[in-house]
Amino acid sequence: MAGSGTSGGRGQGSSVRRPSPAVYRRRRLVALVLAVLVVAAIVAAGFWVAGLVGSGREEASAEVAGAAAPSSPAASPAATTGCEDSDVVVRAETDAPAYGSGENPTLILEVANVGKSPCEVNVGTDAMEFLVTSGDDRIFSSTDCQVDAEPLMMTLEPGKSEKARFTWERNRTAPGCTSVEANPQPGTYVLITKLDKKSSKKTVFELR
Incomplete structure (x- = not known):
């Protein structure tokens, strides 16, 4: 009786249920969505940084333009x-x-x-x-x-x-x-x- 019980316990422990194909599909879909979200976040961050750099360049250009056009006396009427x-x-x-x-x-x-x-x-x-x-x-x-x-x-x-x-x-x-x-x-x-x-x-x- 004890041997039979032991054999039956091993048989139950060795039988592992594998996820169904539907589960695999859901996992792949979730992974794909996460990957898309990560890429979108990277792209958005890139645009944000580019915007900051562009804005800084525009401000710097404006300052240079202002320095390049100092106030001067009115042009001679002639x-x-x-x-x-x-x-x-x-x-x-x-x-x-x-x-x-x-x-x-x-x-x-x-x-x-x-x-x-x-x-x-x-x-x-x-x-x-x-x-x-x-x-x-x-x-x-x-x-x-x-x-x-x-x-x-x-x-x-x-x-x-x-x-x-x-x-x-x-x-x-x-x-x-x-x-x-x-x-x-x-x-x-x-x-x-x-x-x-x-x-x-x-x-x-x-x-x-």
């Missing part, structure tokens, strides 16, 4: 309104037609905007010249002994002008400021003013 070179005119005049002995003439350079748009012009001492001649004789130039010449940019509105005045002490000069002993004598003289490459028409005056 560059933005189509001011023509012919719109700027230089004129010459004196404060009197004639000067008695001991009177020093005031030479006047006038620069005018005769166009329809604002013009930016250099009216500095490095650009202007007062030139006095008598016939073919070069008598005086304000640039011969000039020192510390400087530029001065100015915007001239349409129809406006500016004047620069120079007191001529009735002396002669030579290029390089070399010494000249002779002084101008009574007679008729011609004034021409210049601003950069522009020259005025002749203005005649008299020294008595």
